[in-house]
Every structure is written in structure tokens, then in C-alpha cells.
Amino acid sequence: MESGGLWGVLGQASNVAQLVGVDALGLVSMVEDRGYLHRLLLGARTADELRAAQHEIDMYIRLIPLIALVDGSSNRRDKPAMEGVADAVKDSSNRHISFPARVSGFTEILLQGDSILCNDGEQPLGTVDQQEQKTLDIEELVDLCACIEESxxxxxxxxxxxxxxxxxxxSDNSNIGRGGFATIYKGQLPNGLVVAIKRLNEHAQKFDFKSELxxxxxQHTNLIKLLGWxxxxxxxxLVYEFANKGSLHHYIxxxxxxxxLDWPxxxxxxxxxxxxxxxxxxHSMLWIVHxxxxxxxxxxxxxxxPKISDFGSARSLSSDVAEGHTxxxxxxxxxxxxxYASRGVYSVKTDVFSFGVLVLVIISGRKNSILDKQRDTVGDLVRDAWHMWREGRLHELVDPSLGSEYELAQILRCIQVALLCTQEDPTVRPTMPDVAAMLSSGGMILLNDLNLPAELSYEVKEGDMASTCVSQTSQTVDITITSSAPVSTRVRIIIAQEVI
Known part of the structure; x- marks a missing residue:
């Protein structure tokens, strides 16, 4: 190894040593010994390991202030919205970690549920509804349930x-499902009726319970029935009617x-x-968005x-054309x-998009994965369906498990309806009454005026982004590291509370 290369390795070793708190001069003195020098001279392998170690330590050290910020967000709920990132936060050891009062060019830091820090130049999605932050008030809920019971x-x-x-x-034997804020049990009442029992945990908030109510x-044959409280x-x-066959997820x-699941x-x-x-x-006169x-x-x-279930996320609007912000x-x-995912804007067209994806899932038997790359807003399944439509290959989307036992015209009509539903612009998506009419119609559906997803008009270069994702059941931490970007634009953290 040339002397320049050796000093390069030693420089990397010194950097790593400084990061982990090791005396750099002591490390160099160790290398002067022939035995340690021999081990370092093994070549590129050792150098690569040192560089990798430095990169990993550097990455985690840079994430410490952000993680500390996330941990401390609940203690800052009542403070005014920040125009960037605070100039100092405390970590678990009560030390202050300082960074600029305004961090420009962050790819994204999104704390869903408590607060939101936006891209540089953007405004927060809105102040958090203080009503949504309150824990369950037992007496208030009892009064609400009693009032609903009477009516x-x-x-x-x-x-x-x-x-x-x-x-x-x-018991665990009765457990048939678990989510971020509740556990579902199967139970049999004294009269023999089998029911599904949703037991909310201590982290559940008032609006989760109220939404279910x-x-x-x-009442509708395709909505799960809430029996009591x-x-x-x-x-x-909360006690619900029991659906014998379980969820569509377990089949599809x-x-x-x-x-x-044959085609009929x-x-x-x-x-x-x-x-x-x-x-x-x-028809519910409440304009409910699931x-x-x-x-x-x-x-x-x-x-x-089918019976649509889990209304913990549902919201009511003032009309079928109204929008909500959260x-x-x-x-x-x-x-x-x-x-909705990027700006927190929801309307009845939110469910229309989700329905379109659901139709594609039912027909293909595939999941719609959001690829970890820039500007992926619709997912790989939706993207493939659009490509197949443009190339006249929609039949290739059909789940092979269906064999040939289906009517191609019906499947093509359903896929076309799904494409209409998954347009990026909510204003051009059909309403659900229009969707139901198209599904029941035997006529052709014209797709000449479809708006293609924006991401289909360009290609994301390979190697532009390397990523690491960490997820949990009740809280999702999605961390994206962009290797070619400056340090100040490298991290995206998303904290999302998922409700059952």
C-alpha cells in the first residue's frame, strides 16, 4: 500500500475514533506497532470497513437531534408553530443539542399526530385540533353513548x-386482531350470539372512540353493524356483529x-x-369519509x-363537495x-382513490407498494395498471389464480373504473354513485381524457437515493437518507399513528 493510501486509512480511522470517543493519537501509536500495521495493510477490505463504520456513526449522530426533537414534540404541543427547527433541544441526558433555527432544504420532517415540520418554505398543514389531543373523558363518553342508545x-x-x-x-385464544389503539376479540354472548369485541387501549383518544360511534x-348491508358499548x-x-369469514386481506x-375467491x-x-x-x-346524511x-x-x-369496518379514522363533512384538513x-x-398523504386534505374523493386501489388489488391479487423513491405517490400496482392501459395489456393484470374462469369484459371494465378513481387530481375522479353506476353498466367506458400520474412522465435515476426504513405496529418511523444530497437535506422522518 502506498504511503498516501496508508495515511488515508489512518485518517479515516482517526475520524471514526473521534466519533466514538477514542483517543486518536493513542490509535495511531497502536498502529506504529508492527502487528497492528500488518493488520491495517491487509488492504481495501479494512479500509472499506473503517469507511463504513464512519458513515454509519456519522449518520446516527446526525439523527440524534431529530430523534430528540421527535421525543420532545409532545412536550411542545401548546407552543406556537415553528418556522423551522428549534435552535436547541434536550436529549435524554438533558444535554442541549444545537442546530440552526431554520434548516433549509429538508426533504421532509413530518410528525403526524402531534406537530408537523414542513419542507423549507412550506406552511404546516394546520394547527393540531386540540380536541383530537385529549385523552378519553370517561364521563363525557358515557353520556354520549347513553344519548345515542336512546335515539x-x-x-x-x-x-x-x-x-x-x-x-x-x-384471552389470547379469543384475540382475532390487533391495531395501534385497540385489540379485537371474538366472543359469544349468553344468548348464543357471536360478536366481535373491540377493546380500546390506554393510548386511544376521544376522537377514535367518537368516530366509531x-x-x-x-345501517347498511355493506357496513359492519355496531351493536353496543x-x-x-x-x-x-365496542361490540360489533361478527363477520364469519374474516377480512378480505386473509384471502386475497x-x-x-x-x-x-372466484371472479363472481x-x-x-x-x-x-x-x-x-x-x-x-x-344517503347517510352525514357525508362520512372512511x-x-x-x-x-x-x-x-x-x-x-363484504362489510366495510373500522371507522376509527372516519370523519364527517358538511356536504359531498366539502374538504377537510388535518x-x-x-x-x-x-x-x-x-x-391526503402530502397535505392532509381529505374529501369523499379520498375514499374514491382508495376504492380504485382496492379494485386493482382484488383483480390482481397484488399489494400496492409505495416504492421508496422520490415522487412515488401512487404505488407500483397502480403504476403498472396505467402502463398496461397505455400499452393495451390490461388483461395481464388479472390474478393467475383465476385461471380462465372469468369474463374479460367485466374485468376490463372494473380496471378502467379503478383507473378513473386513481387519478391524482381529486376533482376529476368520479363520485361513488357514478362509480357504482359504471360497475353495473354493460356499456363501454371511455378513458380518453384520463390524467396520467405525474411520475409516469419521468424516470428516477438509479443510485440517487439509498434508504433505511424502520416501522412499528402503532408508530411508523420512515427514515430516508439521500446519499448524494447535502447533510441538511438528508433526512425525512415520519411519525404516523395508525388506528385500528
Whole structure:
């Protein structure tokens, strides 16, 4: 190894030593010994390891202030919105970590649920609704449930000990699902009725519970029925009708079970979900937006009829053309429309986009993954469907498990409707009544005026971005490191509370 190369290696070693708190001069003196020098002279392998170690340590040290900022965000809820990043925060050891009062060019730092720090030059999505931050007020909820019980026949109060008995004291054997804010149990009541029991955990907030209670006021064959409530001490429990076959997710993504979903059943599910959304958007007089439509939240009864479930994220609007704005963007990656995922804007067209993705999932048996690259707003499944439409290959999207037992014209019509629903501009997406009409029609659908997703007009160069993702059940931390960008534009942190 040339002397210049050796000193380069030693320089890298010194940098790493400084980062981890090792005396650099002591390290160099160790290298002067023949044995250590021999080990360093093994060549590029050792040098690469040192560089990698330095890179990793450098990355994590640069993330410490941001992680500390996230950890401390809950303590700063009542402070005015910041025009950048605070000039100093405290880490867990109570030391101050300083960085510029305004960090320019951050790719994105988004703290969903507590606060939001935006891209440079952008405004926050809006102040966080203080009502959404309050923990559950037990007395207030009891009064609300009692009031709904009086006005909604079929919605009643359940005895807590009856529920404990029905679930075998909330045993693991009775557990049929778990989410960020609740656990679902299967239980049998004394009269023999089998029910689904949602037990909210301590992190659940008032609006999660209230949103679910909207179901008590609406009834439709394609919406899961809310039967009653129970509040006992700190326990908050909702009781639903039980869907025998479980969720669509357990069928459509399972290699064995998906064969049980022939085309007539899949078409029935598509049309049933559409009718359920039509009711939510128009006939319920509440203009309810579900905001988290996905296979997990479509339950199937004994006859494989679909029932939309999980209304913890649902919101009501003043009309079918109104928009809402939130800083608490919930929902599932791959099913959220661009305007909602990026700006927190939701409307009935939010569900239309999610429905379009759901239709493509049902037809293809594939997931819609949001690729970890710049400007991916629609996901790979939607993108592939658009490409196939442009190239006249829509038939290639059909799930191979269907074999040849389907009517191609029906499938092509459903895919075309899905493409209309997944347009990026919400104003050009059809309404759900229009969608239901198109699905029932035997006529051709003209797609000449479709607006292609913007990302189909350019290609993202390979190597521009390297990324690392860390996710948890109730909290998602999505960290993207852009290797070719300046340090101040390298990190995107997203904290998203997912609700069941």
C-alpha cells in the first residue's frame, strides 16, 4: 500500500475514533506497532470497513437531534408553530443539542399526530385540533353513548363482566386482531350470539372512540353493524356483529385461500364495497369519509358479502363537495391519495382513490407498494395498471389464480373504473354513485381524457437515493437518507399513528 493510501486509512480511522470517543493519537501509536500495521495493510477490505463504520456513526449522530426533537414534540404541543427547527433541544441526558433555527432544504420532517415540520418554505398543514389531543373523558363518553342508545334502536349497553366471560377474560385464544389503539376479540354472548369485541387501549383518544360511534346512526348491508358499548372504569369497549369469514386481506394475499375467491365473488365484493361507500357519501346524511379503506377493513360474512369496518379514522363533512384538513394523516400506505398523504386534505374523493386501489388489488391479487423513491405517490400496482392501459395489456393484470374462469369484459371494465378513481387530481375522479353506476353498466367506458400520474412522465435515476426504513405496529418511523444530497437535506422522518 502506498504511503498516501496508508495515511488515508489512518485518517479515516482517526475520524471514526473521534466519533466514538477514542483517543486518536493513542490509535495511531497502536498502529506504529508492527502487528497492528500488518493488520491495517491487509488492504481495501479494512479500509472499506473503517469507511463504513464512519458513515454509519456519522449518520446516527446526525439523527440524534431529530430523534430528540421527535421525543420532545409532545412536550411542545401548546407552543406556537415553528418556522423551522428549534435552535436547541434536550436529549435524554438533558444535554442541549444545537442546530440552526431554520434548516433549509429538508426533504421532509413530518410528525403526524402531534406537530408537523414542513419542507423549507412550506406552511404546516394546520394547527393540531386540540380536541383530537385529549385523552378519553370517561364521563363525557358515557353520556354520549347513553344519548345515542336512546335515539338508535339496536344499539345498547353491555355488561362488562358479561364481556369478560364472553372473551374468556380477554384471552389470547379469543384475540382475532390487533391495531395501534385497540385489540379485537371474538366472543359469544349468553344468548348464543357471536360478536366481535373491540377493546380500546390506554393510548386511544376521544376522537377514535367518537368516530366509531357514528356507525350506530347508520345501517347498511355493506357496513359492519355496531351493536353496543361498554365503559367500565378505564375500559372502553365496542361490540360489533361478527363477520364469519374474516377480512378480505386473509384471502386475497394468501396463495391457498385466494383460490376460494372466484371472479363472481370478487365482482360481488367490488360492487358491495362500492354500494357501502355510496351510502356513506350520500344517503347517510352525514357525508362520512372512511379514510382507511383497505383489504384489512373489508370483512366477509358467511356468504362472502363484504362489510366495510373500522371507522376509527372516519370523519364527517358538511356536504359531498366539502374538504377537510388535518395534521393527523392516518390510513395505510398505498391506499392514501396524494393530496391526503402530502397535505392532509381529505374529501369523499379520498375514499374514491382508495376504492380504485382496492379494485386493482382484488383483480390482481397484488399489494400496492409505495416504492421508496422520490415522487412515488401512487404505488407500483397502480403504476403498472396505467402502463398496461397505455400499452393495451390490461388483461395481464388479472390474478393467475383465476385461471380462465372469468369474463374479460367485466374485468376490463372494473380496471378502467379503478383507473378513473386513481387519478391524482381529486376533482376529476368520479363520485361513488357514478362509480357504482359504471360497475353495473354493460356499456363501454371511455378513458380518453384520463390524467396520467405525474411520475409516469419521468424516470428516477438509479443510485440517487439509498434508504433505511424502520416501522412499528402503532408508530411508523420512515427514515430516508439521500446519499448524494447535502447533510441538511438528508433526512425525512415520519411519525404516523395508525388506528385500528
Amino acid at each position: 338508535c334502536p339496536g344499539f345498547s349497553k353491555f355488561n362488562y363482566f358479561q364481556i369478560v366471560h364472553a372473551t374468556d377474560n380477554f 357514528q356507525l350506530a346512526r347508520i 361498554c365503559i367500565h372504569g378505564k375500559e372502553r369497549i 394475499f394468501d396463495k391457498t385461500r385466494k383460490s376460494l 365473488k370478487r365482482l360481488n365484493i367490488i360492487k358491495g364495497v362500492a354500494e357501502g361507500l355510496v351510502y356513506l357519501h350520500t 379514510r382507511d379503506l383497505k383489504p384489512d377493513n373489508v370483512l366477509l360474512d358467511y356468504n362472502m358479502n 395534521s393527523r394523516v392516518v390510513g395505510t400506505s398505498g391506499f392514501k391519495p396524494p393530496e
